[in-house]
Amino acid sequence: MTTSTQTTTLAPVAVRANDRLMAATLAAFLGLGLVFMAGFSPAIAFHNAAHDFRHAQNFPCH
Amino acid sequence: MILRLLSAALAAGFLAAVVATGLQLSLTSPLILEAERYEQREPSRAAEVLPRTLPIVLAHSGHDHAAPDAAPEWQPAPGLQRMAFTGLATLVGGVGYALILGAVLLACGREPTLQTGLAFALAGFASVALAPGLGLPPELPGQEAAPLLARQAWWAMTAVSTAMGLYLIGVRRSLIAILGGLVLIVAPHVVGAPQTPDGASELPAALAAQFAARSLAIGAVFWAMIGLGLGWAWQSFGSAGRRHA
DSSP, rough: HHHHHHHHHHSOOOOHHHHHHHHHHHHHHHHHHHHHHHHHHHHHHHHTTHHHHHHHHTTTOO | OHHHHHHHHHHHHHHHHHHHHIIIIIHHHHHHHHHHHHHHHSOHHHHHOTTTTOOOOOOOTTOOOOOOOSOOOOOOOOTTTHHHHHHHHHHHHHHHHHHHHHHHHHTTTTOOOOOHHHHHHHHHHIIIIIIIHHSSSOOOOOOOOHHHHHHHHHHHHHHHHHHHHHHOOOOOOOOOHHHHHHHHHHHHHHHHHOOOOOOOOOOOHHHHHHHHHHHHHHHHHEEEEEEEEHHHHHHHHHHHHHOOO
């Protein structure tokens, strides 16, 4: 436990911030893509598959 | 950190989807099926060309993208398959929301915990359900509505504007930020949602009202579960990682 705490403290702040920003950016793009697919995609197959979810979660649907 | 965030979002999205799918199938899906009966009864071009033997759970009997001579569009079979796809869509949406929530938490410099997860998730609910719902209430199939693209654009604009406004008020907290945040939250409603054309729908108002209320309640639970799940999973995966390190 002590070793891991020391490692965390010694890690350069800039690297950790960069890591955090990378993770946030990647997750944001991936998340937006998934939400678009479930809630907005105009492809008929996606639309029909997600129909009841779109209505229930208040996405504009047809 | 990327792996931890992806795993936490996956777990949170799954937990929230399990709960929300159960609620949707028991509370909103029956109302959607009932509304589709009314939708089918209304005279429409699509209804005229559909064979009489088709079940009433067609998702899109009255919609304008069905050309009369086009091949039938794929749609899930009624019953179990339709329920399964509703669950799958809820899972995809839940994981998507959880990823965005995690990204926002990290970008704001907050450690995802039960408390921060829930607080930011409630802001997410306000941004994508409550605020767009003020102008575009959750609607059932067969209800009159403005053109889809205009509604989607207003929905997205309102969600982004409200989220930015809540960020300025909740995270920045200076006087200017709070004033700017209030402007951002109010602006989409001053602009106004696309107007619903006047038209006669046979859908009972009580059914539509009940659906809108249930939809918002489910949205609140969905988001709360995403926030709590993300906080819990982030902490769990973090301590597991430290143990194995």
